[in-house]
Structures are given as structure tokens and as C-alpha cells.
Amino acid sequence: MRKIVKRFFISLLITGITVLAGSPANTAKAAPRNPQLQKPKNIIYMIGDGMGIGQLEIGRLFEYGKEGTLFMQTLPHAGLARTYSANNFVTDSAAGATALATGRKTNNGMIGVTPDGKEVPSILDLFKKDGKKTGVISTSLVTDATPAGFTASVTNRWSGQPEIARQQLKNQVDVILGGGGDFFEPKNQNGLDLVNQYRKNGYSYVTDRNQLASVKGGKVLGLFNSSYMTYMQDREEAGSKEPTLNEMAQKGIETLSAGNKGFFVMIEGARIDHAAHSSDIPGIWRELIEFDEAVKYAVNWAEKRGDTLVVVTADHETMGVSAAEPINIEAYKRIKVSPEFMASKLIFDPNTGEFTAESVKSAFYHYAGLMITDKEVSDFNLRIKANKGQMYASKHAAWEIGSIIAQHMNAGINSSRIRALSSTGGHTANMVPIFAFGPGSERFDGVFNNIEIPKRMGQLLGYQF
Ligand SMILES: [Zn+2]
Incomplete structure (x- = not known):
């Protein structure tokens, strides 16, 4: 039966x-x-x-x-x-x-x-x-x-x-x-x-x-x-x-x-x-x-x-x-490149060990139509530093970019924190x-x-x- x-x-x-x-x-x-x-x-x-x-x-x-x-x-x-x-x-x-x-x-x-x-x-x-x-x-x-x-x-x-x-x-x-x-x-x-x-x-x-x-x-x-x-x-x-x-x-x-x-x-x-x-x-x-x-x-x-x-x-x-229901499909469809591509446009400052706030903000604005805050930029840099040494380390900037966009677009997807804690990324x-x-x-x-x-x-x- x-x-x-x-x-x-x-x-x-x-x-x-x-x-x-x-x-x-x-x-x-x-x-x-x-x-x-x-x-x-x-x-x-x-x-x-x-x-x-x-x-x-x-x-x-x-x-x-x-x-x-x-x-x-x-x-x-x-x-x-x-x-x-x-x-x-x-x-x-x-x-x-x-x-x-x-x-x-x-x-x-x-x-x-x-x-x-x-x-x-x-x-x-x-x-x-x-x-x-x-x-x-x-x-x-x-x-x-x-x-x-x-x-x-x-x-x-x-x-x-x-x-x-x-x-x-x-x-x-x-x-x-x-x-x-x-x-x-x-x-x-x-x-x-x-x-x-x-x-x-x-x-x-x-x-x-x-x-x-x-x-x-x-x-x-x-x-x-x-x-x-x-x-x-x-x-x-x-x-x-x-x-x-x-x-x-x-x-x-x-x-x-x-x-x-x-x-x-x-x-x-x-x-x-x-x-x-x-x-x-x-x-x-x-x-x-x-x-x-x-x-x-x-x-x-x-x-x-x-x-x-x-x-x-x-x-x-x-x-x-x-x-998930609140996902912003139309705004998402306007994004024409991958987070990896966006990450390749960021400028790394070896003195601070971080990506420059200007380059991060400009990438989000230019490729995803998003104005992100100073707080989001500093959290972004902190998360990348915290994840150093873990698997797929080179991909982390792209991963974090995608997570910030997903939050703005109300996408149904695991958080960057869950991903960081996961042994399989x-x-x-x-x-x-x-x-x-x-x-x-x-x-x-x-x-x-x-x-x-x-x-x-x-x-x-x-x-x-
Ligand atoms: Zn996989």
C-alpha cells in the first residue's frame, strides 16, 4: 500500500x-x-x-x-x-x-x-x-x-x-x-x-x-x-x-x-x-x-x-x-556575471590584509546593482580572514560576495556561517x-x-x- x-x-x-x-x-x-x-x-x-x-x-x-x-x-x-x-x-x-x-x-x-x-x-x-x-x-x-x-x-x-x-x-x-x-x-x-x-x-x-x-x-x-x-x-x-x-x-x-x-x-x-x-x-x-x-x-x-x-x-x-517566496527574481536576473568574476575585480591591500572598501562597494554596485554599507564591507573582510586555511580558501571572496547578494535578494539558501562550519563547504x-x-x-x-x-x-x- x-x-x-x-x-x-x-x-x-x-x-x-x-x-x-x-x-x-x-x-x-x-x-x-x-x-x-x-x-x-x-x-x-x-x-x-x-x-x-x-x-x-x-x-x-x-x-x-x-x-x-x-x-x-x-x-x-x-x-x-x-x-x-x-x-x-x-x-x-x-x-x-x-x-x-x-x-x-x-x-x-x-x-x-x-x-x-x-x-x-x-x-x-x-x-x-x-x-x-x-x-x-x-x-x-x-x-x-x-x-x-x-x-x-x-x-x-x-x-x-x-x-x-x-x-x-x-x-x-x-x-x-x-x-x-x-x-x-x-x-x-x-x-x-x-x-x-x-x-x-x-x-x-x-x-x-x-x-x-x-x-x-x-x-x-x-x-x-x-x-x-x-x-x-x-x-x-x-x-x-x-x-x-x-x-x-x-x-x-x-x-x-x-x-x-x-x-x-x-x-x-x-x-x-x-x-x-x-x-x-x-x-x-x-x-x-x-x-x-x-x-x-x-x-x-x-x-x-x-x-x-x-x-x-x-x-x-x-x-x-x-x-523561497520573497526571492527577488527580477533583480537577480539583472546580474550578468558570477561572484567569482566580481571577486576578480576587487583590489587587495597588502598593508591592511583586506580588500579595499572602495573596490568592494563598487563591485557590488556595478555588477549586482546593490549599495552595500561600510559594516557589510568590514564583515565581508572579517569573514574572509576568519576562513583562511579552510577548504577552497581561494574561493572564499566569491562565496562571501554571493552570500551578501543572497541576503539582499531574500534567497532561500544556507548562510555563510553554516557553510563555514560545514566540512563539505x-x-x-x-x-x-x-x-x-x-x-x-x-x-x-x-x-x-x-x-x-x-x-x-x-x-x-x-x-x-
Ligand atoms: Zn560541492
């Missing part, structure tokens, strides 16, 4: 939104072409990093209005996942990725290993073992937690990044697209030119969207930024030549599906999480919509074939984002959504633990972890 009620509630939730709202162009067909076919040949696993229900609501509300709907919300099957890690009720992205990739809970900070440091295979490894092609695509560093969870095993996500870059070559991952070029450089590889090693192993190496577009199959390493790929918000200001997540997804799927062996690809909208850490509501909106566009491409591609399972989920929620244990399409997608209905997702994928293919 409870199960029926729960199912009913979830389907009501999803179809309700669709029926009430749907813009017709934004809707997936309910059934795969061949409903008999339960064993998918390919899996496209899409992860919105930090994408909780609140992030979905912000994206939906800002982009389509209260009656609109996201594309991913139109998929025929849906569920919710719990995300806790082995050693905390709140996961970080490393343990989150490990759960989603290997079906094992591990400690925060660990990738592709159990809490005792034992290496475990990922769903990507199982596809590889079966002779299929594999890929990881992310707007983060390709060596960051989520892509690493599928392609590498290290006990420390931070110090392990150069090693992850080497393991991705050793594991012959066919398509690797994203940011993080720095970790492939000789300076981070004990003098080794890792990119050259990739080339010698038959990879095309590309660094901008035009080069990516001209790739004609084979193995590809695309590193489009030395660090994270630029926020969608900042791409124009930065004169970016990076491909969008959607463009990377298109090229990745096109490349991996050639040759007809079948493939597995993980596609991550990584910067939803980063924007949420920065309390950057417009950033969450833009990154979420970019991710939703990639989902739309993947599902439309899969729909034409009938042999591809698409599963969309998140590794955890970030910052307790909610679509503001992640929460809130459940995350699952949406699924294609053969086997009915296996993803309901409320369950995130480690079930790769296990169920493996079962569909007859793979043993």
Missing part, C-alpha cells in the same frame, strides 16, 4: 507538472521505441553536481516561470536518492561519485576505493571489460571527483589529481572532455608531458570548441581550460572559446556511438554545485539549464534508437537551496532526484540509496561488480 501511494505521488508530481505546464517542444516521448527491449546497449549517465530539488526549482522558475517545466522533468520514470557517505551523513563529491560509479559507500575525500583503501571497479570499468567504449565529460576538471570516480582509484581526491590523469590514460578511456589542463602539464607530472603520452596512444588532443567540432572519431582528449571551465554567466565577458556542455555531450555521444560496439558515458554538469557553493542563484539557473539542454540532446538521441538508457541524477545537494543530506528514459528505465522508480543506481545499471547489462 505504502509503495503504491509513493509511486502514485511521484508520478503525480512528474506528470502533474508536465500536464499543467509543458511547453510542447520541451517534452520527451513516454515510451522507448521497442518496449520489449529491456537490456540497453548503451548507457548515458548524467550527473548534475549539487543538483537537488531546490536547484531544479530555481532553474525551472527563472527559465520558464511558475507553470513551466524542465526537460528532465518530462522523463517517464523518476525517483529520489539518499546520498550519505560511509563516514558522514553529508557526502562530498568524491564519496558521492564513488557511490554513483561503483555502488560502494566510501569516506569523504576518497575516490574509487572502499574506506580501507581497496580499489573497486566502476560501472565504466565493467563496460570497458565488455569491449565497449567509454567516456567522461565534465565542466569541472576532468580529474575532479565526479569524472575520477568512474575512471580512477585514489585515496585522496586533492593530492591524487595528477595520478588520476595518468590512470585515465592507462584505463584507455576513449573520450575525456572538460577542464583541468593544469594537471596534465609537465610541472604537475614530474616533468612528464602527459598530453604527448595521450597523443602517442592515439588520442586527438583539442583545446577549443572549433577543434572539438573538427574531431572525426577515435579517442579524444579535450582540455578546454587550465582549471574549471568558465561559468556560462562569464563566458561572454571572458571571451571564452570553450564548448558548452551540450556541445561536448553531442561530440562525445557521436564519437562513442561510432563503430557500433555500445558505450558508456558519464556527462556532468559540474558547475551547478560550484554556483551553489557561491550562493550564486543566477549561476545555478544558467548551469542547470545548460545541463538540462544536454539531457534533452541525450534523450532525443536515445529516443531515435531505442537501445540507450539515460539516467539523470546528482551526487548530493549543495547549500540547502530552495525557491555547504553540502546537505537532502535527497536528490533521479530521472530515467529508455530500456530498463522503470528500474529507477522509487526512493532508494544512491549505490543502487550503478548496481541496477550493472544488473540490466548482466555485469557483476
Whole structure:
């Protein structure tokens, strides 16, 4: 009985939104072409990093209005996942990725290993073992937690990044697209030119969207930024030549599906999480919509074939984002750059060890239309000093800028104080959504633990972890 009620509630939730709202162009067909076919040949696993229900609501509300709907919300099957890690009720992205990739809970900070440091295979490894092609695509560093969870095993996500870059070559991952070029450089590889090693192993190496577009199959390493790929918000200001997540997804799927062996690809909208850490509501909106566009491409591609399972989920929620009622949507929509971009415009005075009041006030006024007080400026500087030495120290100016804006705009999001006290920089244990399409997608209905997702994928293919 409870199960029926729960199912009913979830389907009501999803179809309700669709029926009430749907813009017709934004809707997936309910059934795969061949409903008999339960064993998918390919899996496209899409992860919105930090994408909780609140992030979905912000994206939906800002982009389509209260009656609109996201594309991913139109998929025929849906569920919710719990995300806790082995050693905390709140996961970080490393343990989150490990759960989603290997079906094992591990400690925060660990990738592709159990809490005792034992290496475990990922769903990507199982596809590889079966002779299929594999890929990881992310707007983060390709060596960051989520892509690493599928392609590498290290006990420390931070110090392990150069090693992850080497393991991705050793594991012959066919398509690797994203940011993080720095970790492939000789300076981070004990003098080794890792990119050259990739080339010698038959990879095309590309660094901008035009080069990516001209790739004609084979193995590809695309590193489009030395660090994270630029926020969608900042791409124009930065004169970016990076491909969008959607463009990377298109090229990745096109490349991996050639040759007809079948493939597995993980596609991550990584910067939803980063924007949420920065309390950057417009950033969450833009990154979420970019991710939703990639989902739309993947599902439309899969729909034409009938042999591809698409599963969309998140590794955890970030910052307790909610679509709170007093939020000033119109003022938020006028902000055209990220807090990180604003932080890059501040002037640091080494004599006082603080950002100058003038530069702080002018950044808030110029980019967010806000007049902030002297008290707010001095609190801002104090909080940055107090947070020194904690994780993501370099990001703190941006995070504090986002928090001040969020207060002025009445956004529903955790405070800067909660974030400072959190070991994950503001992640929460809130459940995350699952949406699924294609053969086997009915296996993803309901409320369950995130480690079930790769296990169920493996079962569909007859793979043993
Ligand atoms: Zn995060």
C-alpha cells in the first residue's frame, strides 16, 4: 500500500507538472521505441553536481516561470536518492561519485576505493571489460571527483589529481572532455608531458570548441581550460572559446556511438554545485539549464534508437537551496556575471590584509546593482580572514560576495556561517532526484540509496561488480 501511494505521488508530481505546464517542444516521448527491449546497449549517465530539488526549482522558475517545466522533468520514470557517505551523513563529491560509479559507500575525500583503501571497479570499468567504449565529460576538471570516480582509484581526491590523469590514460578511456589542463602539464607530472603520452596512444588532443567540432572519431582528449571551465554567466565577458556542455555531450555521444560496439558515458554538469557553493542563484539557473539542454540532446538521441538508457541524477545537494517566496527574481536576473568574476575585480591591500572598501562597494554596485554599507564591507573582510586555511580558501571572496547578494535578494539558501562550519563547504543530506528514459528505465522508480543506481545499471547489462 505504502509503495503504491509513493509511486502514485511521484508520478503525480512528474506528470502533474508536465500536464499543467509543458511547453510542447520541451517534452520527451513516454515510451522507448521497442518496449520489449529491456537490456540497453548503451548507457548515458548524467550527473548534475549539487543538483537537488531546490536547484531544479530555481532553474525551472527563472527559465520558464511558475507553470513551466524542465526537460528532465518530462522523463517517464523518476525517483529520489539518499546520498550519505560511509563516514558522514553529508557526502562530498568524491564519496558521492564513488557511490554513483561503483555502488560502494566510501569516506569523504576518497575516490574509487572502499574506506580501507581497496580499489573497486566502476560501472565504466565493467563496460570497458565488455569491449565497449567509454567516456567522461565534465565542466569541472576532468580529474575532479565526479569524472575520477568512474575512471580512477585514489585515496585522496586533492593530492591524487595528477595520478588520476595518468590512470585515465592507462584505463584507455576513449573520450575525456572538460577542464583541468593544469594537471596534465609537465610541472604537475614530474616533468612528464602527459598530453604527448595521450597523443602517442592515439588520442586527438583539442583545446577549443572549433577543434572539438573538427574531431572525426577515435579517442579524444579535450582540455578546454587550465582549471574549471568558465561559468556560462562569464563566458561572454571572458571571451571564452570553450564548448558548452551540450556541445561536448553531442561530440562525445557521436564519437562513442561510432563503430557500433555500445558505450558508456558519464556527462556532468559540474558547475551547478560550484554556483551553489557561491550562493550564486543566477549561476545555478544558467548551469542547470545548460545541463538540462544536454539531457534533452541525450534523450532525443536515445529516443531515435531505442537501445540507450539515460539516467539523470546528482551526487548530493549543495547549500540547502530552495525557491523561497520573497526571492527577488527580477533583480537577480539583472546580474550578468558570477561572484567569482566580481571577486576578480576587487583590489587587495597588502598593508591592511583586506580588500579595499572602495573596490568592494563598487563591485557590488556595478555588477549586482546593490549599495552595500561600510559594516557589510568590514564583515565581508572579517569573514574572509576568519576562513583562511579552510577548504577552497581561494574561493572564499566569491562565496562571501554571493552570500551578501543572497541576503539582499531574500534567497532561500544556507548562510555563510553554516557553510563555514560545514566540512563539505555547504553540502546537505537532502535527497536528490533521479530521472530515467529508455530500456530498463522503470528500474529507477522509487526512493532508494544512491549505490543502487550503478548496481541496477550493472544488473540490466548482466555485469557483476
Ligand atoms: Zn560541492
